[in-house]
Amino acid sequence: MAMECTRCGACCVAPDIAALDKPLGMRCPHLTADNLCSVYERRPDVCRAYQADDVCRLIDAPTLEERVGKYLALFELTEEARAIRQSGCSSMRKARHG
Ligand code: SF4
Ligand code: SF4
Numbered sequence: 001m002a003m004e005c006t007r008c009g010a011c012c013v014a015p016d017i018a019a020l021d022k023p024l025g026m027r028c029p030h031l032t033a034d035n036l037c038s039v040y041e042r043r044p045d046v047c048r049a050y051q052a053d054d055v056c057r058l059i060d061a062p063t064l065e066e067r068v069g070k071y072l073a074l075f076e077l078t079e080e081a082r083a084i085r086q087s088g089c090s091s092m093r094k095a096r097h098g
Helices: 045-049 054-058 064-074 078-086 092-095
Strands: none
Touching: 054 064, 064 078
């Protein structure tokens, strides 16, 4: 179902985004403190194509941290994200190839 984006920021933190070399669960470096995209005019196609949907409603929570946690749990990626965090990986290339 189509939904209005509330600019909650979760989709710029939770998923891995290959075009940005962004690992799972890590904040996109282009996301501002207000959860806005600082490169909006030149954001990658994958970000342009992203549409708010039911997931946004399902992960709704008071804080960004909670929303990201719910997003990862929804897609059963909590453990994978934890492992990436623990290994201190700052990029997807590193996360994948060690
Ligand atoms: S998770 Fe959904 S509501 Fe939040 S910023 Fe992304 S598209 Fe918008
Ligand atoms: S480039 Fe912009 S829209 Fe894409 S994940 Fe980063 S902050 Fe979000």
